[in-house]
Amino acid sequence: MPADPSAELDLDAARAAVAGAGSLDELDGVRRALTGKSSAAARVKQSIKELPADQKPIVGKAVSEFTAAVAEAIDARRGELAPAGSDEPPLDLTLGGHGRARGHLHLVTQCQRELEDVFVSLGYKVEEGPEVEDDWHNFQALNFPPGHPARAMQDTIYVNLGEPEQVLLRTHTSPVQIRVMETQKPPIYSVMPGRTYRNETLDARHSPVFHQIEGLAVDRGITFGDLAGTLEAFTSAYFGKKLKSRLIPSYFPFTEPSAEFAITCVFCDGAGCRVCSKTGWIELGGCGMVDPNVFEAVGIDPEEFTGFAFGFGLERMPMLRYGVEPIKTFFDNDIRFLTRY
Amino acid sequence: MRAPLSWIRELTPVEADPLAIAEALDRLGLEVEELDAPGREINGVKAAKALDVRKHPDADKLQLVDVDFGSGTTTVVCGAPNVVTGMVMPYAPSGATLPGGFTLERRKIRGVVSDGMLCSPKELGLGDDHSGILGLDPDTELGTDIRDILGLNDVVFDLAITPNRPDAMSIVGVARDLAAHFGLPLNVPEPVVHESGAPTASDITVVVDDGERCPRFTARRVAVTMGDSPAWMVRRLTLAGMRPISNVVDVTNYVLLERGQPLHAFDLDRLPGRGIVVRLAEAGEKMTTLDGVERTLTAEDLLVCGADRRPQAIAGIMGGAEAEVHDGTKEILLEAAYFQPMGISRSSKRLGLRSESSARFERGVDPNGVLAGSARAAELLQQVASGRVAPDPIDQYPVPVVPARISVRTARVEAVLGLELGAARVKDALRPLAIGIEGDAEDFVAIAPTFRPDLSREIDIVEEVARRVGLNEIPRTLPHTTGAGGGGLTVRQRERRLIADVLVGAGAAEALTVPLIAPADLERFGLPLDATVEVTNALRAEEPLLRPAILPGLLKAAGFNAGQALVDLTLFELGHVFAAPPKRQLLPDERDHLALLLTGTVLRSPIEPDRPVDVYDAVDVLEALAEALELVDLRLVAGPAPGFDAARAAVITVDGTAIGHVGALAPSVPDAFGVPAGAVAFELDIDGLLHGKRRDRTFHSLSRFPASNIDLAFVLEDTVPAADVEQTLRTTLGDVLEAVRAFDEFRSDSLGARRRSLAIALRLRAADHTLTDVEIGELRQSAIDAVTRAHRAELRG
Numbered sequence A: 001m002p003a004d005p006s007a008e009l010d011l012d013a014a015r016a017a018v019a020g021a022g023s024l025d026e027l028d029g030v031r032r033a034l035t036g037k038s039s040a041a042a043r044v045k046q047s048i049k050e051l052p053a054d055q056k057p058i059v060g061k062a063v064s065e066f067t068a069a070v071a072e073a074i075d076a077r078r079g080e081l082a083p084a085g086s087d088e089p090p091l092d093l094t095l096g097g098h099g100r101a102r103g104h105l106h107l108v109t110q111c112q113r114e115l116e117d118v119f120v121s122l123g124y125k126v127e128e129g130p131e132v133e134d135d136w137h138n139f140q141a142l143n144f145p146p147g148h149p150a151r152a153m154q155d156t157i158y159v160n161l162g163e164p165e166q167v168l169l170r171t172h173t174s175p176v177q178i179r180v181m182e183t184q185k186p187p188i189y190s191v192m193p194g195r196t197y198r199n200e201t202l203d204a205r206h207s208p209v210f211h212q213i214e215g216l217a218v219d220r221g222i223t224f225g226d227l228a229g230t231l232e233a234f235t236s237a238y239f240g241k242k243l244k245s246r247l248i249p250s251y252f253p254f255t256e257p258s259a260e261f262a263i264t265c266v267f268c269d270g271a272g273c274r275v276c277s278k279t280g281w282i283e284l285g286g287c288g289m290v291d292p293n294v295f296e297a298v299g300i301d302p303e304e305f306t307g308f309a310f311g312f313g314l315e316r317m318p319m320l321r322y323g324v325e326p327i328k329t330f331f332d333n334d335i336r337f338l339t340r341y
Numbered sequence B: 001m002r003a004p005l006s007w008i009r010e011l012t013p014v015e016a017d018p019l020a021i022a023e024a025l026d027r028l029g030l031e032v033e034e035l036d037a038p039g040r041e042i043n044g045v046k047a048a049k050a051l052d053v054r055k056h057p058d059a060d061k062l063q064l065v066d067v068d069f070g071s072g073t074t075t076v077v078c079g080a081p082n083v084v085t086g087m088v089m090p091y092a093p094s095g096a097t098l099p100g101g102f103t104l105e106r107r108k109i110r111g112v113v114s115d116g117m118l119c120s121p122k123e124l125g126l127g128d129d130h131s132g133i134l135g136l137d138p139d140t141e142l143g144t145d146i147r148d149i150l151g152l153n154d155v156v157f158d159l160a161i162t163p164n165r166p167d168a169m170s171i172v173g174v175a176r177d178l179a180a181h182f183g184l185p186l187n188v189p190e191p192v193v194h195e196s197g198a199p200t201a202s203d204i205t206v207v208v209d210d211g212e213r214c215p216r217f218t219a220r221r222v223a224v225t226m227g228d229s230p231a232w233m234v235r236r237l238t239l240a241g242m243r244p245i246s247n248v249v250d251v252t253n254y255v256l257l258e259r260g261q262p263l264h265a266f267d268l269d270r271l272p273g274r275g276i277v278v279r280l281a282e283a284g285e286k287m288t289t290l291d292g293v294e295r296t297l298t299a300e301d302l303l304v305c306g307a308d309r310r311p312q313a314i315a316g317i318m319g320g321a322e323a324e325v326h327d328g329t330k331e332i333l334l335e336a337a338y339f340q341p342m343g344i345s346r347s348s349k350r351l352g353l354r355s356e357s358s359a360r361f362e363r364g365v366d367p368n369g370v371l372a373g374s375a376r377a378a379e380l381l382q383q384v385a386s387g388r389v390a391p392d393p394i395d396q397y398p399v400p401v402v403p404a405r406i407s408v409r410t411a412r413v414e415a416v417l418g419l420e421l422g423a424a425r426v427k428d429a430l431r432p433l434a435i436g437i438e439g440d441a442e443d444f445v446a447i448a449p450t451f452r453p454d455l456s457r458e459i460d461i462v463e464e465v466a467r468r469v470g471l472n473e474i475p476r477t478l479p480h481t482t483g484a485g486g487g488g489l490t491v492r493q494r495e496r497r498l499i500a501d502v503l504v505g506a507g508a509a510e511a512l513t514v515p516l517i518a519p520a521d522l523e524r525f526g527l528p529l530d531a532t533v534e535v536t537n538a539l540r541a542e543e544p545l546l547r548p549a550i551l552p553g554l555l556k557a558a559g560f561n562a563g564q565a566l567v568d569l570t571l572f573e574l575g576h577v578f579a580a581p582p583k584r585q586l587l588p589d590e591r592d593h594l595a596l597l598l599t600g601t602v603l604r605s606p607i608e609p610d611r612p613v614d615v616y617d618a619v620d621v622l623e624a625l626a627e628a629l630e631l632v633d634l635r636l637v638a639g640p641a642p643g644f645d646a647a648r649a650a651v652i653t654v655d656g657t658a659i660g661h662v663g664a665l666a667p668s669v670p671d672a673f674g675v676p677a678g679a680v681a682f683e684l685d686i687d688g689l690l691h692g693k694r695r696d697r698t699f700h701s702l703s704r705f706p707a708s709n710i711d712l713a714f715v716l717e718d719t720v721p722a723a724d725v726e727q728t729l730r731t732t733l734g735d736v737l738e739a740v741r742a743f744d745e746f747r748s749d750s751l752g753a754r755r756r757s758l759a760i761a762l763r764l765r766a767a768d769h770t771l772t773d774v775e776i777g778e779l780r781q782s783a784i785d786a787v788t789r790a791h792r793a794e795l796r797g
Helices: A011-020 A024-035 A040-050 A056-085 A107-121 A174-183 A224-239 A292-298 A316-322 B005-011 B018-027 B146-150 B171-182 B231-239 B247-259 B341-351 B356-361 B367-384 B410-417 B423-433 B458-469 B491-505 B519-525 B551-563 B615-629 B668-672 B686-690 B722-736 B773-791
Strands: A132-134 A167-169 A188-197 A209-219 A245-252 A255-264 A281-290 A306-313 B002-004 B031-036 B046-055 B063-068 B073-078 B088-092 B107-109 B112-114 B156-160 B205-208 B216-223 B263-267 B275-280 B286-288 B294-296 B302-306 B311-314 B331-338 B394-396 B404-409 B436-438 B443-448 B569-579 B589-599 B634-637 B644-654 B657-665 B680-685 B708-717 B737-746 B755-764
Touching (some): A024 A040, A040 A056, A107 A188, A107 A209, A174 A209, A209 A224, A224 A281, A224 A306, A224 B410, A245 A281, A245 B018, A245 B458, A255 A306, A255 B458, A281 A316, B002 B005, B002 B171, B002 B231, B005 B231, B018 B156, B018 B171, B046 B146, B171 B247, B171 B423, B205 B216, B205 B394, B216 B275, B216 B367, B231 B247, B247 B356, B247 B367, B263 B311, B263 B367, B331 B367, B341 B356, B404 B410, B404 B458, B410 B423, B410 B458, B423 B436, B423 B458, B491 B569, B491 B589, B491 B686, B519 B551, B551 B569, B551 B680, B589 B615, B589 B686, B615 B644, B615 B657, B615 B686, B644 B680, B657 B686, B680 B686, B722 B737, B722 B773
Parallel strands (some): B205 B275
Antiparallel strands (some): A132 A167, A188 A209, A245 A255, A281 A306, B002 B156, B031 B156, B046 B063, B046 B088, B107 B112, B216 B331, B216 B394, B263 B331, B275 B302, B436 B443, B569 B589, B634 B644, B644 B657, B657 B680, B708 B755, B737 B755
C-alpha cells in the first residue's frame, strides 16, 4: 500500500504563509503557491486517479478539506488587507436604491380584491354593470315601484337622458343583480362590487361616490339560514378571526325577510367601545331573501327557486379595520394616504 | 319615532329593564337608535312653594323669593315675571345639577345671596319655554323630587322605523310588538265619548270629489275652550319630541303619536261655508301653508277645502293659516281621514314638504282605525279642552277596506327560513300580532289587520314568523355553490387586475377620483363638451358632468396634492368614463379607461441625478403593459391628442386601432390645474388593450449557436419613427433577427434640418447553425437596403 500522498499537505504551514502575506499581491502569490496548478495540492489531486479504489475517497476528501481551509484563510486575510489596499471607498448601501419605488393599489381596491377572493373561494363569480342605470334596473325591477317611499331614502342623482328621472347614477350595486338574473339561469352565485352614487356633497361624513359589494345566490332550496351562514363565513374570513354576527329585521323592497347584519365590534371584541357606540356590535350592511316580485320581474319562478342577497359599503371595511376616517380621505387622493397602504 | 317607556307601559305591562326592552325592539326590527333618559342629568331638584315674593333692593327686574322646600326654607333671587306667593315650582338648591351637567352654587346676585334657583321648563330640558318659571300642581308635596313629579325618570326609545311599518309609527304599534315578544296582553281602551247637542251633520257638509285619493274622510264637530295642555300631556309630547302648542293642537298630536292617526282641527267659524270639499288642485293653483310658504300646486295634489272650494289644507301634508285654530277658537271641525299613500308621497316629495302627518299617510295609516282615532281625540278634548262633542261624526267611506286574506303554507315558511317549525308554532307566532288564523291544517289562511298594509303575500307572513322566532335563532348553514360551476374571475377581470399590478410595479399610486366634473375643468384640459352626459340635480351645481376622460380628475387630484406641497407624483386610475348614448340607446356609452399622470421630478439622487419627469416615463409603462398582456402590436403613431403637446405626444394604437394618447400635456394644462409644468400622462381604453392580438405562446427551442451583433446607423427624416425602422428590419430579416433596439439618436447641422441619425443594434442568430461571415454580410446588406428603400434613409458611414 503506497503512502498517503495527502500527508505532504501541511495546513499549519499554509496558514502561516497566508498570514505572512503583506499585500493583496503577495496574498495572490501565496494563493497560487498553495492551490495553483503547480502546487502540492494540485499534485496530490492529480495522483488520486492512480490510487487504489479504497484510498481515493479518503485522499480526495483530505485534498478538498485542505483547499477549502486555505481558501477560507485567504478570504479572511483579503478582508483584512482590502480596506487599506483598495482605492475604492466603501459603498453606503443605506443610501437607498435608484428610487424606483413600487406603487400602491388604492385601499378600496385592496379591500375589493380581498373580498372578491374570499367569495371566489366560497364558489362565487364576480359580476359588473354600468354606473349609469335606468329606472328599471335600479328601482322598478327591485320592487321599488314609482312613488315608493323607500325611493326617497336614496338621494338619487339623475342623468339628463330619456324621460325625466328615467336615467340615473346607480344608488346601489343591486341593479347588477337584476342584470345577472336577466341574462343567467340559476344556479347563480355572484358578488358584484362597484362604484355607487348618492346626491351628497363631498365632506367629512358624506361622499357623492362610494363603493359597495353585493352578493346574490339563487338556487333551489336556498334558505335564510344559508344567508346567515354565508355572512358569518365571509366576515370571519375577511377580518381573520371568528366573529359573532347578528341579524336584526329590517326592510328593503327587494328582499323579504330583510335584515341588517352586524358583527362583533372588531375593536373591543364586543365589550363595548367608542367605535361601536358601546353596543359591542358594528352594522355592516343589509341583506335578505330575494323578494318574489324581483324574481317575477326577471322571469325566475319563485316557487322553484329561492335566493338571498346582501350588500354593504366597501369603504366601511378598511374604516373598521384600520380606523381610516373621515370617508373623504378615500377620495382626496392625498399621496400620503395613497402610499400609506 | 320617539317612544317614552311610560307611555308604552300604559298599553302593555312590560316590566323588563330598559336595556332588555331595547334589545327586544332591535330583534323585532324596531331598531333603537338611541336610548334617551332626559332626566338623567337632573339631580336634587325638588318642589318648593313661594312663601313671599318681594322686589330685589338693587335691581328692577329681579325679585327675592322666600321658598319652603319641605325640609326647610331659604331665599332665592329670581328674574321670572310669573312667580307669585303660593305658587309651587321646581327649586334647584345649591349642589343640584341640571341638564348639561350644570351644578348650582350659592352666589351673590346684585349683592344678595341666592341659594340656588327656580327653574323654567327650558332649564329642565322640557322644550324651549323660557318665559317663566314652571308652575306645578299646588297640591304637590313640597320637597318631592322633580323627576318623580314630571316623569323625568322616564326612558325614551328613539326608534328607526322602516317604511314598511306605518303601524309602528305609533306608541300602540310599538307596544303591540313588545307585548307579543314578552307574551303580555295589549290593552288599548275604547275611547269614551259623551256626545251632546245637534249631530255633526246638522250644519256641516262633507263632499269628497276624489274617492280614490281620499277613500275615507270623517269630520266631527267639537266645541272647545282653548288653553294650555295639562303637564302630563306636555311632558309626553315633549319626551316624544313634539313642541306643545295649545290644548287642541296638542290633542291632535297626541293621538297622532299614540295611534298613528294624523288629525287636523279647523276653526269652524273660519271654515268658509262650514263645510268641506276634498278635491284635486288645479294645475298652477296656489296656497299658503302654515309655515308661511306659498306653494304652487299641480293637478296631482289633493286639497281639503272649505265649502267655497277654496283650499284650506294640502290633504295629509299641511294645513293653511286661514282656518287654523287660534286663541279665540270656540268650535272646531276635527278631520280624521285616510288618504291614498302614493298620492301623499308624490305630493310631499314634489313640494319638498314633509310633516309628521305626511310621514304616516305616505306609508299608510289604518283605514279602519280612522274613526277610533277621531274618537280618542274627542275623548281627550273632553278632558283637556272642556270639549263638547257633537253626536254622529260624518263618515265618508263608500268602499271599506277589507283585511287581506293570505294563503300560507307551513312548508313554504320552513323552506324559506331553513327551520322546522310546524303549523302550530307558525300560527302561535302570528296571533299576538293581531293576525287572524283560519284553518286547522298545515296550509291555512292568515288575515292581516288593516293597520299592517305591508302584509299581503305569503312571503310577508314568512317575515312575520321570522321576526317572532328571532333571526338569530335560525341555524346557520352554507349553500352548496358547486352547482354553479365553481367560483372565479373571468379572463377580463384577471387581466384588469394585471393592468393595475403593472402600474403598481411601475411605481404608480392608484387614485379614485369623483367621476362628476365641471365643464370648466374639461375646457381647461381642452376636451370638447358636446358629447358629454349631464346630471340634472348635482349638489355641487358647478360639477354637473359625468367625466368623459379620467385625466382632468387626476389633474385635480394632483393639484390637491400640490396644495399640500406634494408635487412629485405618479398617479393612475382605472374607472368608467361616459359619453352620449349611441343611437337608439338610452344609457350612455360607458367604458373602462386607464390613465396615468406623472408630475414633478423623478428622484434618483444621490445614485443618479434627479430629472424632471419625461414622456419616456409614460412610454415605459405602456411598454410594460404591452409586455404583461403579450400584445403583438401596440404602437405609438403621430396624430391629434387633445390636452397634449402635439410635438411631444402620440396616439396609442393596438392592432392599428387608436385606443388613447400618451405624451407631455399641453403647456397650458398643468398650470391650469395648479400642477408643476412638464407633466406627462397617458389615457387609454382598457378594452382596446384587452382586445389586442396576443403573442403566440407556442414554445420554440432556444438556439445554442453563437450570436452576431451588428450596429447600423441611418440618417433619416425626423418624421420616420424608430419603431417603423425596427419593424422593417424585423420583416426583412425574419427569425434570424433575435433582437433589435435603437440605442442612439442625434441631430447636427451636418445632417441637415429635420433629419437625425438613428443607431440600431441587431442581434442575429440562426436556429440551426453558426452564421458565417458571408451570411452575416448578406444579412447586413439586406437590412441596409430595406431601410434605405423603405424610409428614404442613408447609411451613415
